[in-house]
Amino acid sequence: QLVQSTFFPPAEGVMLPTGSFSNRVAFITGGGTGLGRAMTSTLSQLGAQCVIASRKLDVLQQTAEEISSQTGNKVHAVECDVRDPQAVARCVERMETLTGLPDVIINNAAGNFVCPSERLSPNAWRSITDIVLNGTAFVTLELGKRLIQSRKGASFLAITTIYAESGSGFVVPSASAKAGVEALYKSLAAEWGRYGHRFNIIQPGPIRTKGAFSRLDPTGAFEKAMISRIPTGRLGKPAEIANLAAFVSSDYATWMSGAVIRLDGGEYVSMAGEFNELRRVTPDQWKMMEAMIRNTRGS
Amino acid sequence: QLVQSTFFPPAEGVMLPTGSFSNRVAFITGGGTGLGRAMTSTLSQLGAQCVIASRKLDVLQQTAEEISSQTGNKVHAVECDVRDPQAVARCVERMETLTGLPDVIINNAAGNFVCPSERLSPNAWRSITDIVLNGTAFVTLELGKRLIQSRKGASFLAITTIYAESGSGFVVPSASAKAGVEALYKSLAAEWGRYGHRFNIIQPGPIRTKGAFSRLDPTGAFEKAMISRIPTGRLGKPAEIANLAAFVSSDYATWMSGAVIRLDGGEYVSMAGEFNELRRVTPDQWKMMEAMIRNTRGS
Amino acid sequence: QLVQSTFFPPAEGVMLPTGSFSNRVAFITGGGTGLGRAMTSTLSQLGAQCVIASRKLDVLQQTAEEISSQTGNKVHAVECDVRDPQAVARCVERMETLTGLPDVIINNAAGNFVCPSERLSPNAWRSITDIVLNGTAFVTLELGKRLIQSRKGASFLAITTIYAESGSGFVVPSASAKAGVEALYKSLAAEWGRYGHRFNIIQPGPIRTKGAFSRLDPTGAFEKAMISRIPTGRLGKPAEIANLAAFVSSDYATWMSGAVIRLDGGEYVSMAGEFNELRRVTPDQWKMMEAMIRNTRGS
Amino acid sequence: QLVQSTFFPPAEGVMLPTGSFSNRVAFITGGGTGLGRAMTSTLSQLGAQCVIASRKLDVLQQTAEEISSQTGNKVHAVECDVRDPQAVARCVERMETLTGLPDVIINNAAGNFVCPSERLSPNAWRSITDIVLNGTAFVTLELGKRLIQSRKGASFLAITTIYAESGSGFVVPSASAKAGVEALYKSLAAEWGRYGHRFNIIQPGPIRTKGAFSRLDPTGAFEKAMISRIPTGRLGKPAEIANLAAFVSSDYATWMSGAVIRLDGGEYVSMAGEFNELRRVTPDQWKMMEAMIRNTRGS
Ligand SMILES: NC(=O)c1ccc[n+]([C@@H]2O[C@H](COP(=O)([O-])OP(=O)(O)OC[C@H]3O[C@@H](n4cnc5c(N)ncnc54)[C@H](OP(=O)(O)O)[C@@H]3O)[C@@H](O)[C@H]2O)c1
Ligand SMILES: NC(=O)c1ccc[n+]([C@@H]2O[C@H](COP(=O)([O-])OP(=O)(O)OC[C@H]3O[C@@H](n4cnc5c(N)ncnc54)[C@H](OP(=O)(O)O)[C@@H]3O)[C@@H](O)[C@H]2O)c1
Ligand SMILES: NC(=O)c1ccc[n+]([C@@H]2O[C@H](COP(=O)([O-])OP(=O)(O)OC[C@H]3O[C@@H](n4cnc5c(N)ncnc54)[C@H](OP(=O)(O)O)[C@@H]3O)[C@@H](O)[C@H]2O)c1
């Protein structure tokens, strides 16, 4: 962590008023681990009944029990591989029985790993885009159709990443699929408002979770480089994403749709700006450089 | 208002926990009216001591008294024309005496009016860019320098607009100046993190305030056209911006820097997407179109 | 067409110097029809040996013969369904025999149709994203790997669309897939420069081709609406895209990589800017509005 | 220069067909030096009569004579400080006498220097934004009004920079002003198409000119860092910008308006993508990392 991080301590308590999600149902893909778990925990604390879905039922069930026992609100674990449209349909049917259709949907499930692109097989490509892009689309279309049918409004949120817009080498299937998810959500924000649906996007910067970091920085060598260019001088915390996600999904944000919110400690703007590396110039060097510039004549 | 707006009722109560800004000082330019007033009111309710600054001292004083009498927290009115760097310096000095340097800075003051660009004189151009771009820069640089000097961290927020990125005809000085403000804030997010400063941006969509609407839609004819393309089917409320601004400025968002948050009911994505006008196609027409498309052969 | 279109007549002749692509091989997917055919024709006129690939061999062969007989340069037709990685590999092998690996790659093949998203089945979703996103990835990865293996540089170009960044309702699978393609190309621009590869993107606005218009505007009713908001007052011509594509793929653009070039007559900025609808205000109405604004006092 | 730069040799000859700008008048601010000089030279070779304008008449005159003697086409030198609207008006009047109103306008004049933002005085801020943003606006509005009055179409081009969208520390006034210029040009692309005007933007990456490099990299220490992250492995050449600018301003691009074209060797996407630093990982390290990732279980 950089020195300046003392100015930016994380607040990990729940932000919204108690009961903000009472009588609400929230559906979170990948809700058993990492950021998905943190969002589930926050929504549950705020009164929501949660349904979490991913491939590993045992992991989901353990998370569901742990959160539910802390918050006193039901958390349901439903097995679902989002790559399979029929599995998605079955999962939604199960949810309808358990809780009814959701008020809040968070598309958070994803896969990713670092790899030079010339080493990617077509299957490796598909292994990521099928989860991230097709999976998000199948979940969103399945739920959307049923909500429209039932004339029920909902808030949809997708978790993407700060390199979805810029692209990035070495995580190319993820970059492409996440960019696709952002276009999907901006498109539906425009199209499905008339059915009472909102669609928003959160782009997290680096946050240590086992799922992400074991596949993106297996040796741990990259973390220091990342932190050194984060203006707030530290990684994020799952609870920080969870508070933002809860706000975006809440009644305080009913006028928010089509928004894309970066929460990354400033990393993106810091990388993207051409002269930001000059942070390494010392005050003495600046004095010298100023003198040189002042003495320049003409073009 | 469109029918779907019943799905998206505005929440105008304060969102953050009581006392979120206790012992904090907030400085809001243009805090006497419109959105600035709403943000001041929210921060004051949350415990902040506020300093509001603009040209019209009487307006500021009345707002200060009204808010302060409701919240029980001090609101100070300081006259300041942000176009004048010396007036800005004097205002900041006065604030140092009154409250000390601020923890929260909101650059909200602006000017704007609709006009075909071929009717703009150089003075008309400057009348807007001097307030919006230079004014924001003078306030930000003056406060930044003093905060750095005092080794004090702070959250800076700029209020821009949804046409800052895309540009827009008929409000060109405003579009240009607001784009400049966004670049200023993204730049400083990268550069001044090391001093404990965060910089973020909120882009509001249309919200009825006297200041904005009397100069952007003097006849009232444009409002209907705007609402018809807003997916959530209504204009925004000042309190919705205020809750978002309070969150961004709060300790719950210490990892947010360099973010640009659109809050516009979905208007921007709705305008920008090439085929969104097809919302006017009726279900029967869709059936016909589907049949025609299905019968198309080849390219 | 709008009156102002007389200021913007299309130039349909070839722009680059004769022989600009002599001894070069160009590979164009979807090169048998529409924009792909126009790009093939231009590159062929400029001396390139072209390989065009898509599903319909007869269409390809006819185009190949027509162009080749006009330009005197060989055009090869190769059947290839880009959704199938093995078909892509076979196609590239065939090209290696015919012409060797290409210097210029244009990913232009695509599918699209207008449809309310609630009517999209998972298969309809996949029918578009498989061609547009996976197809582009399979072609790009297959060629990239072989070019890297052979230490050969190349220029890659993807044809996307103006709604790839903004998203758009009613063409949602296309919007998502095209956004994915853009991220893919920006990512590889960064990653594969070291292998001598450049990656760029052209975003066309509306250009009448049978393939696009029969599925996007089957009744012809939408065309007028589009033209009315295009600042240059007309649709584009395939040859205009072809000249831009030839430039981007040529030796005059070796320093261009990671660029995203919109060519749309100004439609995108015109749609996206919130106040651009005020073009409908008449001069007399402006006079009245100016008077009203001038008389406004305060905020 | 990096090894891969051999794949990307610059082409410095003129690209467009001879006579592409015959009987055309081009107005280039800052046309006496650097990129402005290169664009003037290219347009002059292509048949344009050029008018170049900036503060230093002697520099302009020397450039004018040199180019004119090489191309045989007239180049006029007109003194003009773009910060001063009256000087701009006088300059345009002089041009009307010399050549008539222009067909091509290139806003290229600018000022810039690196500096930590906490060392910027209000005057330092204004010294840059007055040239870059106000100067571009004054030139554009003055010419626009007269062209509209004369019912004459024209192509406007602005030269901005790759950090206009992202912002950048240490060049903050320039970043803000250039972002303002981009919004100005996108706005007018939408608004003034009806008068026969097009507006486009080129964002150059680093190109060694005395004016830019002496104030942005006075010690020369930064150049290596920049090159190391440019995928094409080298800086750009003025002639590469000139060929692109000539294309954009030519009759081959009459359907281009509101476009923003980055020409930067790929630097921007390379900086912005979060994982691009992994280019430093060696093939052996990749093998190890792949093994570690493959062995990861769960999230
Ligand atoms: N952590 C970061 O630094 C970071 C940064 C940017 C973005 N993000 C995004 O944040 C989200 C959460 O990531 P995380 O860091 O929390 O990692 P994580 O713990 O690995 O979360 C991914 C989740 O997705 C689920 N999942 C994977 N494939 C699935 C499938 N086919 N069907 C259903 N569920 C599936 C996983 O559960 P199962 O294995 O049980 O299926 C897992 O719970 C992701 O969208 C990620 O891209 C994270
Ligand atoms: N309302 C909307 O629909 C909307 C949409 C997008 C963005 N916005 C943005 O939201 C912000 C607030 O707008 P609003 O709608 O609340 O309008 P508003 O009430 O007119 O607010 C503008 C404020 O700026 C102050 N101001 C103007 N010139 C100043 C100067 N030279 N020095 C100091 N203060 C100055 C004004 O106070 P004095 O007259 O006392 O100086 C006024 O309080 C603006 O930045 C606006 O661009 C609003
Ligand atoms: N025209 C416009 O207004 C417009 C606007 C924006 C973007 N674009 C883009 O411009 C490009 C060309 O479009 P166009 O207007 O020229 O339409 P088009 O004539 O329909 O071109 C599409 C081409 O893609 C080929 N294709 C489709 N599926 C394929 C597959 N699975 N494998 C291989 N090739 C396949 C088609 O050939 P087969 O049927 O033989 O396979 C056809 O030649 C597309 O990328 C489109 O998105 C066009």
Ligand SMILES: NC(=O)c1ccc[n+]([C@@H]2O[C@H](COP(=O)([O-])OP(=O)(O)OC[C@H]3O[C@@H](n4cnc5c(N)ncnc54)[C@H](OP(=O)(O)O)[C@@H]3O)[C@@H](O)[C@H]2O)c1
């Ligand atoms: N070179 C690069 O790496 C690079 C990268 C990105 C963008 N750019 C942009 O490219 C453009 C050209 O830059 P360059 O590298 O060629 O540098 P340059 O040679 O210093 O060009 C700047 C020109 O602007 C003129 N100028 C400055 N102030 C003026 C004023 N008040 N009124 C009228 N003219 C004025 C200067 O002439 P006088 O001194 O005679 O007035 C000079 O000819 C600039 O817009 C720059 O921002 C350059």
